[in-house]
Amino acid sequence: MTVMSVLLVAIALLLLVLSLSTLVLATYAWWDPEARATTGFPATGGAEELSFSILVPCRHESEGVMRATLAALLAQSHRDVEVIISVGHDDPDTRATAELLARERPDRVRVSVDGAAVKSKPRQLNTALQMCRGDVVGVFDAESLAAPELVRAVDDVFRTTGADAVQGAVQLVNHRDTWFSLRNCLEYFIWFSSRLHLQERMGFIPLGGTTVFVRRTLLVELGGWDEECLAEDCELGVRLSSLGRRIRVAYSPELATREETPGDVASFVKQRTRWALGFFQVFRKGVWRRLPTRRARLAARWTLVQQHLVAVTGIAVPLSLALAIGGSFPLPVAMLTFLPLVVTLATVALEACMLRELGRDHGLAMGVRDYVVLILTTIPFQLLLAFATLRAYGRFRRGDLRWEKTEHAGRHLAPVRTQVAA
Amino acid sequence: MTAVATPTTGLHGDVGPAEGGPAEGGGDDRAGLGPVDAGLRSRVAVVLTPDRLLTAAVLAGSLTVGLWNVTDAVAFQDDEGTYAAQAAAAAQGTLGPYTYWYDHPPFGWFQIAALAALPRALGIGDGSELAVTRVVAGTLFAVTATLVHLVLRRLGVAAVISVAATALLVASPLALTLGRQVFLDNVATPWVLLAFWLALSPRRALWAHVGAGAAFGVALLTKLTIAVVGPALLVALLAGRRWRNRGFSLTGALTAGALVLALFPLMALLRSELLAGPDRVSLQQGLEFQLGSRTTSGSFWDVSSGRHALVLGWVDQSQVLVVVGLIGALLCLLDARTRWVPVALAGFAAPMLLGLGYLPGMNVVGALSFLAVAAGAGAHRVWRALAVGLDGVSGRPRRVVTTTIAVLAVTAVGAAAAPEWRERSLPLATADANADWRDAVAWIGANVPDDDVVVVPFSAWSAVQDQGRGGPWTVVALEKVDLDSQFDVEHAQGWREIEWILVGPTTEPNIVNLGLTEMARAMDGSTEVVAFGEWSVREVDTGDTTDTTDTTDRTEEQP
Numbered sequence: 001m002t003v004m005s006v007l008l009v010a011i012a013l014l015l016l017v018l019s020l021s022t023l024v025l026a027t028y029a030w031w032d033p034e035a036r037a038t039t040g041f042p043a044t045g046g047a048e049e050l051s052f053s054i055l056v057p058c059r060h061e062s063e064g065v066m067r068a069t070l071a072a073l074l075a076q077s078h079r080d081v082e083v084i085i086s087v088g089h090d091d092p093d094t095r096a097t098a099e100l101l102a103r104e105r106p107d108r109v110r111v112s113v114d115g116a117a118v119k120s121k122p123r124q125l126n127t128a129l130q131m132c133r134g135d136v137v138g139v140f141d142a143e144s145l146a147a148p149e150l151v152r153a154v155d156d157v158f159r160t161t162g163a164d165a166v167q168g169a170v171q172l173v174n175h176r177d178t179w180f181s182l183r184n185c186l187e188y189f190i191w192f193s194s195r196l197h198l199q200e201r202m203g204f205i206p207l208g209g210t211t212v213f214v215r216r217t218l219l220v221e222l223g224g225w226d227e228e229c230l231a232e233d234c235e236l237g238v239r240l241s242s243l244g245r246r247i248r249v250a251y252s253p254e255l256a257t258r259e260e261t262p263g264d265v266a267s268f269v270k271q272r273t274r275w276a277l278g279f280f281q282v283f284r285k286g287v288w289r290r291l292p293t294r295r296a297r298l299a300a301r302w303t304l305v306q307q308h309l310v311a312v313t314g315i316a317v318p319l320s321l322a323l324a325i326g327g328s329f330p331l332p333v334a335m336l337t338f339l340p341l342v343v344t345l346a347t348v349a350l351e352a353c354m355l356r357e358l359g360r361d362h363g364l365a366m367g368v369r370d371y372v373v374l375i376l377t378t379i380p381f382q383l384l385l386a387f388a389t390l391r392a393y394g395r396f397r398r399g400d401l402r403w404e405k406t407e408h409a410g411r412h413l414a415p416v417r418t419q420v421a422a
Numbered sequence: 423m424t425a426v427a428t429p430t431t432g433l434h435g436d437v438g439p440a441e442g443g444p445a446e447g448g449g450d451d452r453a454g455l456g457p458v459d460a461g462l463r464s465r466v467a468v469v470l471t472p473d474r475l476l477t478a479a480v481l482a483g484s485l486t487v488g489l490w491n492v493t494d495a496v497a498f499q500d501d502e503g504t505y506a507a508q509a510a511a512a513a514q515g516t517l518g519p520y521t522y523w524y525d526h527p528p529f530g531w532f533q534i535a536a537l538a539a540l541p542r543a544l545g546i547g548d549g550s551e552l553a554v555t556r557v558v559a560g561t562l563f564a565v566t567a568t569l570v571h572l573v574l575r576r577l578g579v580a581a582v583i584s585v586a587a588t589a590l591l592v593a594s595p596l597a598l599t600l601g602r603q604v605f606l607d608n609v610a611t612p613w614v615l616l617a618f619w620l621a622l623s624p625r626r627a628l629w630a631h632v633g634a635g636a637a638f639g640v641a642l643l644t645k646l647t648i649a650v651v652g653p654a655l656l657v658a659l660l661a662g663r664r665w666r667n668r669g670f671s672l673t674g675a676l677t678a679g680a681l682v683l684a685l686f687p688l689m690a691l692l693r694s695e696l697l698a699g700p701d702r703v704s705l706q707q708g709l710e711f712q713l714g715s716r717t718t719s720g721s722f723w724d725v726s727s728g729r730h731a732l733v734l735g736w737v738d739q740s741q742v743l744v745v746v747g748l749i750g751a752l753l754c755l756l757d758a759r760t761r762w763v764p765v766a767l768a769g770f771a772a773p774m775l776l777g778l779g780y781l782p783g784m785n786v787v788g789a790l791s792f793l794a795v796a797a798g799a800g801a802h803r804v805w806r807a808l809a810v811g812l813d814g815v816s817g818r819p820r821r822v823v824t825t826t827i828a829v830l831a832v833t834a835v836g837a838a839a840a841p842e843w844r845e846r847s848l849p850l851a852t853a854d855a856n857a858d859w860r861d862a863v864a865w866i867g868a869n870v871p872d873d874d875v876v877v878v879p880f881s882a883w884s885a886v887q888d889q890g891r892g893g894p895w896t897v898v899a900l901e902k903v904d905l906d907s908q909f910d911v912e913h914a915q916g917w918r919e920i921e922w923i924l925v926g927p928t929t930e931p932n933i934v935n936l937g938l939t940e941m942a943r944a945m946d947g948s949t950e951v952v953a954f955g956e957w958s959v960r961e962v963d964t965g966d967t968t969d970t971t972d973t974t975d976r977t978e979e980q981p
Contacts, residue, residue, distance in 0.1 A: 030628050031627055033625075033665045331693065338688060350670060352673065
């Protein structure tokens with residue numbers, strides 16, 4: 001029994017540390033009222049000093065989705081923005097759509113066709129990079145709706161902070177489509193409005209795949225994206241961070257890019273497997289070890305590996321609780337086992353506050369039903385993440401690194417149709 | 423952003439010698455220092471701000487007062503003996519020497535046990551368990567006083583006024599007696615004040631508000647009755663202020679408090695004692711006893727009731743603190759930032775004035791620090807009004823007027839308080855209230871064989887036990903004879919197995935109030951052997967002829 005007690009205490013303490021660090025990362029933007037002020041875009045009204053080339057990698061996309069994305073980019077208040085739609089030569093339908101769209105705005109839209117035998121998003125991006133003329137290269141997913149003032153604000157960040165790269169915010173907006181959509185939306189909200197800012201302070205930013213901007217000369221100098229990597233966006237962030245380059249993260253709700261959550265559990269799991277696999281890959285590549293500070297390396301280790309472990313170890317919480325109640329352990333041991341649960345409950349309570357703010361920031365209706373869903377999906381969502389992580393780990397061990405693309409149905413378009421039309 | 427910038431319209435005035443916000447300020451001008459030691463000196467200056475030095479002085483002063491004659495200023499109470507015994511048991515890894523029955527959450531005596539380790543290791547006190555725990559109580563008295571000062575400073579109260587208000591508390595007879603005894607209230611009060619100090623954090627950081635909730639949770643785990651100031655804590659956190667993360671702060675504070683408090687039912691659940699059942703103690707039963715079935719103290723509005731006498735007795739003992747505090751509380755109503763002070767006092771007053779249930783004799787002790795806060799905040803309010811009145815006056819005349827008024831005010835309060843300080847507070851410095859107690863305990867040590875069964879009041883339990891006797895069923899606490907079913911297991915013959923009874927001033931009232939029938943029989947069947955003031959030792963006529971070593975000694979005194 002003593003051995004079991006020691007084991008139980010060790011597991012409880014480990015879970016406590018993991019749950020506490022998750023909580024701390026998630027709540028950064030709310031630590032004090034001033035914290036939020038440091039996470040936004042500089043309020044100088046925007047500028048137009050740099051020129052922008054925006055890459056939109058597309059693969060098996062519908063015309064409707066592509067047209068909306070393009071419209072949002074062309075409606076930018078910043079006038080010096082060109083768009084390069086990147087397609088593969090083996091995807092004739094998407095290519096045809098891209099060329100159709102380019103013909104409508106020949107002055108600002110061009111098409112890049114990637115001819116590589118093995119297809120991947122980084123290969124398409126690298127091919128398209130050669131066509132770019134702007135001072136800054138931006139990347140937008142095929143289904144990303146950019147806010148009209150975004151590029152002006154980004155120009156401002158580059159100019160006022162001397163940044164080498166800027167990560168803007170992305171927000172999923174179809175929070176009522178599936179049972180996991182709400183938590184998925186909240187995850188994005190926490191990631192871009194809070195967590196990334198603490199990571200910026202710690203010196204490690206894993207860039208996202210969309211609404212990301214890098215100075216072109218630097219990008220070319222670095223040889224573009226890593227073509228073998230499933231998380232080429234994150235990998236680029238690691239390389240920039242380890243070279244001591246300045247990445248700025250800026251979040252303002254009105255400048256967030258709108259996207260959709262995956263349409264069903266299968267595609268959600270596919271997406272998460274791909275991300276986790278990509279992160280493992282980046283971890284193994286080891287560039288993060290060259291990060292300048294301990295803090296940055298700690299943040300890297302956490303982001304690339306530990307957060308996935310958290311998903312898996314989360315399953316251990318109910319198990320250890322069952323053990324504590326069922327087994328006859330000394331009272332202090334049994335009570336200690338409940339500490340991770342205490343932190344988890346506190347996290348859910350604060351998540352409810354974040355959900356309210358998410359609704360307010362992005363004009364999403366949040367009713368009693370949504371708060372109930374938030375609470376009820378805590379465990380299932382955790383299980384889903386754990387499953388995707390285990391799946392990714394299995395594939396990682398087998399060396400199976402094939403690309404599983406997420407399909408886009410255009411569900412993020414409905415709530416913002418008016419904006420697109422503008 | 424606009425929501426952030428709502429300055430507190432409260433007490434942050436522009437008067438007073440050491441005016442200015444929280445201790446973190448302290449940025450004194452360090453220009454002109456030599457280049458060599460400027461670095462070190464500025465670092466020292468950053469750490470040793472005037473505010474921090476003042477706080478250290480308040481702590482040192484109140485610690486001196488708190489520990490001065492703390493062991494013998496007041497007679498040991500049964501409750502103190504209970505907590506001291508339970509703290510000692512907690513240090514050994516159990517919840518108490520007798521069956522734990524959820525009368526209070528055990529976390530209060532866990533804390534006493536942890537704090538007692540230091541004085542015990544240093545050999546402070548006369549070595550007895552109660553003396554060591556009294557040292558803990560004296561230290562907590564100083565922590566409470568220091569936190570009163572810190573809370574007042576957080577409210578922007580001038581240093582002089584804050585120190586004066588704290589001194590009013592430290593010198594008050596009621597605080598010097600009840601406030602330095604080993605009561606759970608005295609362990610809970612620092613936690614409550616810490617909660618308010620955190621809730622009033624000028625940065626409004628989320629961790630401070632979560633910390634406030636957690637500290638209040640710990641206070642509740644120490645003494646559940648402190649819940650009466652819960653509403654005041656919410657008022658302090660929210661009233662008159664809006665800021666960006668208010669929802670987060672409120673949620674964080676409430677969640678933290680609730681989760682900490684939940685450890686108590688969780689403990690009961692893990693011991694399978696959450697709900698009442700046959701042949702077991704339970705949390706449910708413990709709460710029902712505390713809330714309902716204790717002997718009533720009557721209504722305050724019935725002049726012949728125990729409650730009426732108790733409350734008036736409190737007021738009588740520390741008139742100045744009560745009167746100045748209540749006037750201050752009224753002034754606190756004028757300002758949104760201090761409105762929580764009267765709310766807290768109302769919380770304390772409600773069970774005293776409106777309640778009908780049992781009112782414990784130490785119930786007032788938590789309210790004393792809030793009276794001191796009210797006195798300080800109220801005085802500052804007057805001081806500010808005065809500053810406004812002198813708006814046109816400046817320079818020397820202004821200093822003369824303000825100094826005169828300050829001296830007059832201090833003199834007036836001092837003169838009013840002088841009699842009670844002289845007659846009640848000062849004698850505590852030299853009193854020896856436990857002389858009879860000590861003699862009685864010593865007599866037992868010298869005359870009663872180690873394995874004889876002795877029933878003692880809880881106030882003497884640890885001391886008699888420490889004479890090297892055989893555990894809680896050889897030295898039995900008075901009420902356990904009737905109320906702990908384990909007694910019948912240990913002593914099949916019931917009261918007839920009791921050989922000696924140590925009788926203190928509370929023995930007879932407890933037998934009546936708690937309905938201890940078995941003990942009443944033991945008393946009837948016993949004879950007084952020796953008496954020391956209010957204390958006496960009785961020998962029970964057990965009926966059978968047990969030959970003990972000191973029979974001669976006993977038979978001499980029997981009729």
